[in-house]
Amino acid sequence: MDKVLVARAAFPDIVDRLHAHFEVDDNPEDRILAKPELIARLAGKRGAFITGSERIDAEVLDANPQLQAVCNMAVGFNNIDVAACTARGVIVTNTPDVLTETTADFGFALMMATARRIAESEHYLRRGEWTKWSYDQFVGPDVHGATLGILGMGRIGQAIARRGVKGFGMKLVYHNRSRLAPEIEADLGARYVDKATLLGESDHLVLVVPYSPASHHAIGAAELAQMKPSATLTNIARGGVVDDAALAIALKNRTIAAAGLDVFEGEPKVHPGLLEVPNVVLTPHIASASIATRRAMASLAVDNLIAALGHGPNAGRPPTPVNPQVLAR
Numbered sequence: 001m002d003k004v005l006v007a008r009a010a011f012p013d014i015v016d017r018l019h020a021h022f023e024v025d026d027n028p029e030d031r032i033l034a035k036p037e038l039i040a041r042l043a044g045k046r047g048a049f050i051t052g053s054e055r056i057d058a059e060v061l062d063a064n065p066q067l068q069a070v071c072n073m074a075v076g077f078n079n080i081d082v083a084a085c086t087a088r089g090v091i092v093t094n095t096p097d098v099l100t101e102t103t104a105d106f107g108f109a110l111m112m113a114t115a116r117r118i119a120e121s122e123h124y125l126r127r128g129e130w131t132k133w134s135y136d137q138f139v140g141p142d143v144h145g146a147t148l149g150i151l152g153m154g155r156i157g158q159a160i161a162r163r164g165v166k167g168f169g170m171k172l173v174y175h176n177r178s179r180l181a182p183e184i185e186a187d188l189g190a191r192y193v194d195k196a197t198l199l200g201e202s203d204h205l206v207l208v209v210p211y212s213p214a215s216h217h218a219i220g221a222a223e224l225a226q227m228k229p230s231a232t233l234t235n236i237a238r239g240g241v242v243d244d245a246a247l248a249i250a251l252k253n254r255t256i257a258a259a260g261l262d263v264f265e266g267e268p269k270v271h272p273g274l275l276e277v278p279n280v281v282l283t284p285h286i287a288s289a290s291i292a293t294r295r296a297m298a299s300l301a302v303d304n305l306i307a308a309l310g311h312g313p314n315a316g317r318p319p320t321p322v323n324p325q326v327l328a329r
């Protein structure tokens with residue numbers, strides 16, 4: 001029987017489906033496996049169920065030439081060196097689509113919490129500092145009717161845009177590698193702009209761009225300086241898309257009004273400067289964390305692993321491959 005590694009804990013009733021096809025080495029205590037341990041635990045395994053916390057690179061692959069499938073329980077796959085996998089004939093899969101609407105709900109909620117100062121005012125109340133209502137207490141910018149800016153207009157970016165435009169009457173500007181189809185632009189009243197215009201016009205800028213060397217520090221000191229002092233920035237993309245040190249300074253100096261962050265450079269560590277400023281809402285990478293969506297992600301990753309290793313009804317045709325060219329060989 002083929003052996004697979006389940007590198008992190010996931011819903012046991014879903015992961016159990018692997019037992020019908022494979023000998024499963026799992027991690028019920030849910031420890032993050034450091035690289036040497038990950039390499040050792042992959043020995044003899046043909047496939048792996050991983051999450052964003054496992055890094056699969058050339059060193060891991062070369063130590064495990066028997067590995068044929070790496071199935072990520074995440075839509076983002078910057079934790080995987082896909083080119084190295086493709087070069088070695090290793091199929092990589094991710095979990096797109098099933099998390100789009102849930103992640104967009106969260107992105108919109110985080111943007112609203114940031115603009116309307118929900119976390120900051122809640123902390124104030126809990127500290128016992130609320131003694132009276134005042135006309136200017138925790139006033140912030142409006143969301144409805146404001147200009148929503150989106151950097152990265154993929155599935156999740158479009159789902160956030162729909163919420164803003166259709167639900168809150170927002171005006172929409174966006175920047176992306178490629179432009180939306182004209183009918184989608186028309187439906188959303190979306191204006192495609194260059195990055196400088198996006199930074200300058202957005203009242204609420206939301207980042208939904210995949211992490212890659214090209215998007216590293218896409219928002220740094222220079223970009224923050226181009227934003228309105230009244231603007232908010234929300235990052236649900238990946239740590240590293242924002243220069244967190246520069247953002248902490250901008251928030252402290254109020255060169256932008258506030259930020260909402262679900263992802264961080266070097267997470268689960270958080271830049272200490274971000275912990276010190278009141279005008280930031282911080283959440284622990286939970287944008288996809290509805291029960292139904294996390295279950296759907298685990299299920300899709302399991303389906304991918306079963307199919308990628310030639311089992312089940314979709315044998316040889318994993319539903320959501322990242323490098324389908326490997327399957328064609």
Ligand code: GLV
Binds near residue numbers: 075076
């Ligand atoms: C979460 O960050 C994901 O990529 O699914």
